[in-house]
Amino acid sequence: MEDNKKIQxxxxxxxxxxxxxxxxxxxxxxxxxxxxxxxxxSVNALEEAMVNDQLIFLSAQKEAEVNDPSPDDFYQVGTISKIKQMLKLPGDTIRVLIEGINRARIKEIKQEGPYLLVEVEEEANPSELVGDKDVEALMRSVLDGFEQYIDLSNKVSGEILMTVSEIEMPGRLADTIGANLTLKQNQKQEILEAFEPKERLETLYRILLEEIEILEIEEKINNRVKKQINKVQKEYYLREQLKAIQKELGEDEGVVEEVDEFRQKLAKLKLPKEINEKVERELDRLLKLSPASAETGVIRNYVDWIVSLPWNKETKDKLDIKESAAILDEDHYGLEKVKDRILEYLAIRQLSKTMKGPILCLVGPPGVGKTSIAKSIARALNRKFVRMSLGGVRDEAEIRGHRRTYVGAIPGRIISSIRQVGTKNPVLLLDEIDKLASDFRGDPASALLEVLDPEQNSDFTDHFLEIPFNLSKVMFVTTANSLSTIPRPLLDRMEVIQIAGYTDEEKFNIATRYLLPKQIKAHGLKDENLRISENALRDIINHYTKESGVRNLERQIANVCRKAAKRMIEDKLKLVRINPSNLKRYLGRPIYRYEFANKRDEIGIVRGLAWTPVGGDTLSIEVTPMKGSGKLVLTGQLGDVMKESARAGISYIRSRAESLNIEDNFHTNKDIHIHIPEGAIPKDGPSAGTAMATAVISALTNIPVSKDVAMTGEITLRGRVLPIGGVKEKVLAARRAGITKVLLPMENEKDMEDIPESVKRKIEFVFVEHMDEVLEHALKRGETNEN
Known part of the structure; x- marks a missing residue:
């Protein structure tokens, strides 16, 4: 071991x-x-090297941007090199040609100026492991990797491979290959710092494999991009050829341009991938088809519909509650429930941006402003408004569209309305939803189930388009005169807001604020040309109209304006005054009397209250007993439910005959005829039960009924009075007829919240639970008539 250390x-x-x-x-x-x-x-270092054996130490900077590097800014391992040639260039720059001799490590920096002088330690005789089998195998792997690198990179000449293949020394092979690779500086430095040849080869081989993997990925990407570019170029070339062929044949030259235009519009819409792909397939088919083909027009129409829809266009909601409330009040008088609901929606929209549009159903008699309130909602929200009438619609395709296989197929009216309005969040009015019908062509009401379901309409699919369109941001408003004809599943999807008829005071305010100014302007008059006094306007309301809404009132005001305009022209007047004394001259005799039909208390005649789709009304129920065999005769176009109520009332009277002072055998020796005038008008419903029973009892007991009393309620066999609907409409009808006392079922007491205070002050309301209470208030027991 000591010998090895000594050799090192x-x-x-x-x-x-x-x-x-x-x-x-x-x-x-x-x-x-x-x-x-x-x-x-660096120049000073070069001059010193030329004096001292032309040897210089070269090391790479860690950061190339550093102009005056300190010892921490360059690597400690570099290469001792020999200067072969120096050439001075303009601008005090020297071009140097060098040859690397051996790697070395800085041991100490002797001086930093006027040039860097370092003491380096080099491997004088590095051990080249020639003949080692592991090293031999490693060299072959490196050469194979270098060959693969050359094939992939195209940055290294193939001649270099021949040169390095002849190198037998492992260390020199690694250095030569490393010098010819396009690597990052830290990778090259890693190879340079490997002093042992075997370690150097292993480092080089690892880096080579990483680079080969990256180059393979790059090649895949390049091939894919090249293929796409080639496809685009091919399509462009074919299209240009197609244009030339069509031009030569004299066929439609605009198909390609039209398809290009469709593609540009499609790109601007930024639709989901599956929709884009479907439209692209249709456009490809359009290019392949002959212009004379019938299918060409179908595809062109289909694509045109898709690119014309407002997929991403929407108006910005106006969320100022005070301003919206002012707009609603400006357009309509009353209708507080509708206005409150819209303001609630605006308040929640300020808190939650993702809330889906409500689906409101405005129910009430004609002329109360259901359609016009929808326009005001759109104006208050700053949304666009579109109306779609459903009256008499009986074809399902009207809602969901026709399949494209049919000749003349078009989308349904929902999609057509969205295209017409140009935004995806309009206020869409579905007018007269209770007038839908159905036949062999399908059920439109069932088709509306998806449209009016907030959980489903985000993916509404029209049969013509066959792709989903988001309707969740549309605010649907529906109108109806009656809920009874709307299918239950459809009604369940809507938020019902009842709009009852107007009181006389409300009609007066509506006429003053809206109807009169509107008609004066419509007839070319000015405010200073026509003056209608307050009493004259109230007389028009009381004696010339009898309705829940104000449509007929507007007609009568228009009639006055026409007559006034004619008089102005004929008599050359500048001002026409209308007052109660001259009103008959313009409108003729009064049509209605604002009083009860009976001038005195009568036997067997009771005033009942009824609800109809056009508002409340009063019914004069007349009963006459006659000698006979106990038959019950019902006339006046009564429905089945009303007939059953009459029979139930007779059964109750028979069970209480003794206590009511009625003959026990009246049902065997007397025929009872119940008649409700206006026989041409069908009538039905259970709410006339108490009125019919009271009229029969009055006729059998010979006790008159108070002319000032009207009643409504369903009767049971035991005489209980059950609740009914349409209380507000019925009460307003009683007020119009001059009734001063109304008998209502006890359970309808909660409905008094909807009755205007002006009506409550003029009518006495009595809430009853049993027929005994009804008779107590309706019959004038102290008076009898022997006739």
Whole structure:
């Protein structure tokens, strides 16, 4: 062991040499290269080396940007080199040709100025392990790897492989190959710092394998990119050929340009990958088909629909609650429930950006402003508005579209409306949803189930498009006159908001604020040309209209405006005044009387209250007993439910005949005829049960019914009074008819919240649970009529 240490010490030699730190260069032994020297210290080192055997120590800088390197800025292992040639260039730069001799390690830095002088330790006679089988195998592996590297990189000449193949010394082989590889500086330095030849070969081989792996990946990437480029070039070339062929044949020259235009639009839309691929397939088919083919027009129409839809376009919501409330109040008087619901939606939109649009169903009689409130909602939200009428729609394809296999196929009206409005988040009004029908062409109501389901409509698929379109940001508003004709599953998907009829005071405010100014402007008049007094306007409401809404009121106001305009032209007037005294001149005789139909209390006549799709109404129920065999005659276009209520009332009266002072055998010796006037109008519902029973009892007992009382409620065989619906509409109808007392079921007391205070002040409400209470308030027991 001591002998080996002694031999190693003898092999090591120490020299003092001037040094040049190299920027971006690593010099290996046996390597010949030239480089330029410009820094003052480096020039001084060159001059010193030329004086001292032309030997110089070269080491690479760690960072090439450092201009004046310190000892920490360059590697400690470098190469002792011999200067072969020096050439001065313009600008105080010297070009030097050197040859690497041996690697060495800096032992000590003797001086840093005016040039670097270092003491280095070199391997004078490195042990070259010639004949070692492990080393021989390693050399062959390195040569194979270098050959593979040359094939992949195309940066090294094949002649170098022949040169290095003849090298027999392991260390020299590693240095020569390392000098010819395109490596990072730290990799080259790693090879340079391996003093032992075997270690040097192993390091080189490991680096070679890493580089080969990287080069193989690069080659795969390059081949893939090249293939794609070749495909694009091929397609371009074929398209240009196709253009030339079509031009020669005189066929449609615009197909290719049209397809290119479609592709540009498609790229701007940034659609999901599967939709893009589907459209691209259709465009490829369009290019292959003859322009004369019928399918060409189908594909062109299909792609045009897809690129025309607002896939990513949407308006920004106006989330200012106060401003939105002002807009809603400006457009509509009353309708507080609808306005509150919209403002709630705006408040939540400020807190949650991902909330889906609500699906509102506005239910109420005609003329109460259901359609116009939807426009105001759009205006308040700063969204676009589109209306789609469903009245009489009976074909499922109207909603979901036609399959493209049919001639003249188009998308459904939902997608058509979205395209028409140009944004993906409009307010979409589905008008008259209760008027949908169905036949052999399908059920449109069932097709709407997906549209109006917040959990499903994010992927609504039209039969024509066959690709999903997101409807979750659309705010759907539906309108209906009645809930009874809407299928239950469809109704379950909507948030129902009831809009009852207007009171006289509300009608007066609506006429003053909206209808009168609108009609004055529509008829070319100005405010100073027509003055309608307050009393005249109230007379129009009370004596010329009898409706829940204000549509007929607007017609009567328009009638006044027309007559006034005519009078202005004929009599050359600048101002026409309308008051109660001259109103008849413009509208004729009053159509309705604002009073109860009966001027006195009568036997067997009861005023009932009814709900209809066009609002509340009053029913005059008349009963006449006659000698007979106990038959029950019902006339007046009564429905099955109302007939059953009449029979239930008769059974109740028979069970209570003794306590009601009615003959026990009235059901065998008397026929009872129940009639409800206006026989041309169908009537149905259970809520006339109490009224019919009261009328029968009045007729059998000969006790009159108060003319000021109206009633509604369902009756049971035991005489209990059950709750009914449409309370507000019925109460407003009673108010219009001049009723001062209304009998309602006890369980409907909760509905009084919806009754306006102005109505509550003018009507006495009595809540009853049993027919005994109804009779107590309705019959005037102290009065009888023997006739």
């Amino acid at each position: 010490e003898e092999n090591q030699q120490t020299r003092k040499l001037p040094m040049i730190p190299l920027r971006g260069l690593t010099v290996f032994p046996y390597m010949v290269l030239h480089f330029d020297v410009g820094r003052e210290k």
